[in-house]
Amino acid sequence: MKRTEIGVALLGFGNVGSGTYRALEENFALIEKKVGAKVVIKKILVRRLDAARRIDVPAELLTTNFEEILKDPKIDIVAELMGGINPATGFIKAALTAGKHVVTANKAALALSLPEFNKTAAFHHAMLRYEASVCGAIPVIGCISRALTGNRITSVKGIVNGTTNYILTRMAAEGASYEDVLKDAQALGFAEADPTGDVEGYDAANKLSVLIAAAFGVYRAPDSFERVGITGVTMDDLAAAESEGKVIKLLACAEEKDGQIEAYVKPVTVEKDSFLGRCGSEFNAVQIDCNMAGPIFLQGKGAGPEPTGSAVMGDIIEIAQAIVNGTEHAQPVTALM
Numbered sequence: 408m409k410r411t412e413i414g415v416a417l418l419g420f421g422n423v424g425s426g427t428y429r430a431l432e433e434n435f436a437l438i439e440k441k442v443g444a445k446v447v448i449k450k451i452l453v454r455r456l457d458a459a460r461r462i463d464v465p466a467e468l469l470t471t472n473f474e475e476i477l478k479d480p481k482i483d484i485v486a487e488l489m490g491g492i493n494p495a496t497g498f499i500k501a502a503l504t505a506g507k508h509v510v511t512a513n514k515a516a517l518a519l520s521l522p523e524f525n526k527t528a529a530f531h532h533a534m535l536r537y538e539a540s541v542c543g544a545i546p547v548i549g550c551i552s553r554a555l556t557g558n559r560i561t562s563v564k565g566i567v568n569g570t571t572n573y574i575l576t577r578m579a580a581e582g583a584s585y586e587d588v589l590k591d592a593q594a595l596g597f598a599e600a601d602p603t604g605d606v607e608g609y610d611a612a613n614k615l616s617v618l619i620a621a622a623f624g625v626y627r628a629p630d631s632f633e634r635v636g637i638t639g640v641t642m643d644d645l646a647a648a649e650s651e652g653k654v655i656k657l658l659a660c661a662e663e664k665d666g667q668i669e670a671y672v673k674p675v676t677v678e679k680d681s682f683l684g685r686c687g688s689e690f691n692a693v694q695i696d697c698n699m700a701g702p703i704f705l706q707g708k709g710a711g712p713e714p715t716g717s718a719v720m721g722d723i724i725e726i727a728q729a730i731v732n733g734t735e736h737a738q739p740v741t742a743l744m
């Protein structure tokens with residue numbers, strides 16, 4: 408019997424959870440037309456029922472009980488938008504094991520457990536999608552995994568962390584110190600109270616691990632390649648780059664050389680007038696080099712509730728369409744070889 412409704416649960420209702428809710432609410436009728444069924448949020452898992460929210464939602468949607476979501480047969484898709492390793496990793500595995508399809512924005516959990524998630528999804532005939540985990544709104548995983556799948560990818564390099572790009576851009580433009588710009592970035596919501604994950608390159612390394620799996624079909628743990636953050640970049644370094652018509656960017660880069668993947672996250676000097684050199688402020692940009700299509704350049708918003716919610720909704724809609732068409736047991740988006 409043709410499905411008329413697809414049920415979704417959101418795990419987390421912070422920035423990305425609320426952005427996803429908004430993307431679905433705003434485009435509800437359009438999404439219904441595209442899917443051929445209503446896509447309906449049935450439950451939202453949070454830590455605190457009484458917390459202030461960016462968006463008001465009916466109180467009966469909120470729960471603190473993950474089991475309620477797991478056992479609800481009306482929930483087809485679980486979107487994990489909580490972040491962190493635990494309990495997110497366990498929730499993703501439990502949802503897949505229960506035969507629910509999973510969408511996640513959680514690069515930290517993916518970078519640690521992608522092979523295991525893929526195996527669990529395959530064993531339980533569930534779909535796993537994670538476009539939002541790398542570069543927010545920019546469709547880089549879909550571009551690599553679908554549109555460019557007929558290519559041998561030779562390198563992927565990009566600016567994948569908006570916080571550090573914002574800091575480096577302002578330091579270079581204003582001659583301002585790292586400490587002053589970081590304080591401003593925190594006040595404006597571009598940097599977290601504890602910025603370590605961003606400024607030391609851990610976030611970019613997690614995203615690079617996910618990108619490597621998509622581009623080269625191999626799993627590389629984020630601690631298996633070089634990772635240097637931006638805390639050592641000085642105003643003198645930026646001025647020296649400027650004097651040569653260059654800028655310093657925190658690049659995440661993976662390249663195939665003689666069958667090996669060479670990868671790193673580190674500050675790199677690039678031509679000011681190059682694609683990556685021109686990507687300023689909190690924007691993200693990725694360049695993909697491949698043997699048939701030639702270079703591909705993607706740029707856009709790498710974070711923020713609605714841009715990231717847009718990527719989450721793209722994955723939810725793809726799965727919802729597959730459910731409606733009866734093709735939902737398809738391949739993982741990133742098949743590891």
Ligand SMILES: NC(=O)c1ccc[n+]([C@@H]2O[C@H](COP(=O)([O-])OP(=O)(O)OC[C@H]3O[C@@H](n4cnc5c(N)ncnc54)[C@H](OP(=O)(O)O)[C@@H]3O)[C@@H](O)[C@H]2O)c1
Nearest residue numbers: 419420421422423453454455488489490512513710711715
């Ligand atoms: N922010 C972005 O722009 C962005 C972009 C791309 C990817 N991501 C990824 O998206 C994920 C979410 O990020 P975010 O910025 O939306 O985080 P956030 O604003 O801190 O929101 C986290 C949400 O998860 C809930 N939560 C956390 N731990 C929980 C637990 N143990 N049980 C139940 N609920 C729990 C919180 O509940 P309470 O509200 O009750 O505390 C909150 O609603 C992360 O993996 C992040 O890396 C974020």
